[in-house]
Amino acid sequence: MTPEFPAPETRSLHFIEEILEADLASQKHGGRVMTRFPPEPNGYLHIGHAKSICINFGLAQKYGGKTNLRFDDTNPTKEDIEYVDSIREDVHWLGFEWAGEHYASDYFPFLYDYAEYLIGQGKAYVCDLSDEEIKEYRGNFYNPGKESPYRNRTVEENLDLFRRMRAGEFPDGSRTLRAKIDMQSPNMNLRDPLMYRIKRAHHHRTGDAWLIYPMYDFAHGVSDALETITHSICTLEFEDHRPLYEWFLEQDVEGKFFQRPLPRQIEFARLNLTHTVMSKRRLLQLVQENQVQGWDDPRMPTICGLRRRGYTPEAVRAFAEHVGVAKRDMVADVELLEHCIRQDLEARAPRAMAVLRPLKLVITNMSEAETFEVELPRHPEHPELGTRRIPFSHELWIDQDDFREEAPKKWFRLAPGAEVRLRGAALVRCEEIVKDSTGAVVELRCTWDPASKGGNAPDGRKVKGTIHWVSARHALDAEVRLYEQLFLADDPMDVPESQDWHQGINPQSLEILRAKLEPSLASAQPGERFQFERTGYFAVDLDSKPGALVFNRTVGLKDSWSKIEAKG
């Protein structure tokens, strides 16, 4: 019943699709496409992940393949079950089903065996260098590294030491297992990278079964290969790791561990959005310092924040589609995201009238007792959505923004002496303004033209302005929350790394209003979205209780009046 959100006219393939099609054409993987989305469960998913999710799942879908959800849980000190739950929920919400749900931690035994194999092949060794020493021996960008004095231990010694590392004979940090590659390599990642570290930490899945944990570089490719992933799509910062990714898999010289052909890593540029920060570190900090109300605060760029704000999965997916996939660092304009949600909601959100900042309007030539109902469609283009009945009476609320005591040029809303249409109801003319002792306008006294019931005058006179209204006697009270962009900076890169990066936070990022709503909204359910005519799209807060409606503004309607006014 709800209209389809139009897909962008996508035309040419992006570079990843070209790779997939080439592999498909050459039957490299026997016509198979298998991708994976591999988050570390150390935070909530954000819009940047949504891009990755859409790419991984979308590509597999497009080419008849499948996608696994894999939790890259190799660092127990940062990870938590709370995060895996939220990630599962968010991926589902976005509308994707994963073929298999895996955990890097499920592969700990396999990883361990493969590590022993590498030791046996003379490709890995136990190193006793300390944290600082490793760093020192590694050299830097300009100077090659030095080989560890432990690099040439015998296979037997390495195996013995590694087994004892696992058995817990050595303290945390005292030894590591390292890949024996090349300390001279200009690629720092290849200077004998760590494969395992000793860490006595409780893992959210394996508990205390392991005292040694594999590093990302070792675990990731192996996990991909085990799941027979064909294309391992990740972000640009892993480009330097690709040789290492390949190295670890290629050491399976006898082909005893992995199915061929091996997966291929492909990198794309991660998403950045104007007016927001995306790093997990910062998002976590916002939550921990109570700068926001939680991971799902509607100002957060998290998936759950967007959901709570009233975004639809369709709009998020459309956004991911619109931003494109390439390899250059990019900062997408948040206006594009807003365009996507507006377009989606415009097509499907029921309309309702709401007055955010109430101003009383009294119709002096209408009796206090009189009441009638007007009937308006829920959606102008979808009669199948039905209609709503809205009571009209002599005392109404209109929005303060719809009245100007001194009307600028081209203003065609209400002003002294001006006539305007109350949407769907009738024409009213402002005859008198009532002010309080401070000079603030508190009431408008108007006359209406009873002949204009329905909104048009029989004499055909034109009124350009149409405003929305709510009958005071029948109005519903609601709390409406206006969320603005959290950050002042246009570019997330402008937000300083220093401790005072919070200065980028917009103090006006949340405004709470007591609003008046048309009574038909009484039955609105949490999560439902509406277009409050002439103002914007709003969603009933997920925590909203019946009888105490709380709305979050998803996004405002575009209002060209401000532009007209700005031009004078």
Place this chain on the structure above:
RNA sequence: UGGGGAGUAGCCAAGUGGUAAGGCAGCAGGUUUUGAUCCUGCGUAUCGAGGGUUCGAAUCCUUCCUCCCCAACCA
């Protein structure tokens, strides 16, 4: 002073030797009982810069410039 990437309009992004798609934003009109939506039109893009090859270059060669990533027992 190393290595790896990337530079096409304000923001994204096609294009891979034949004379610069599309979207967002912006501008100008039209329709409209939401100044919304919708519709129409609008961009002289030194294709980072210089040099070269070619009948012809955003695309090839070359030099240079700029930006991003890499020196966690993070991912």
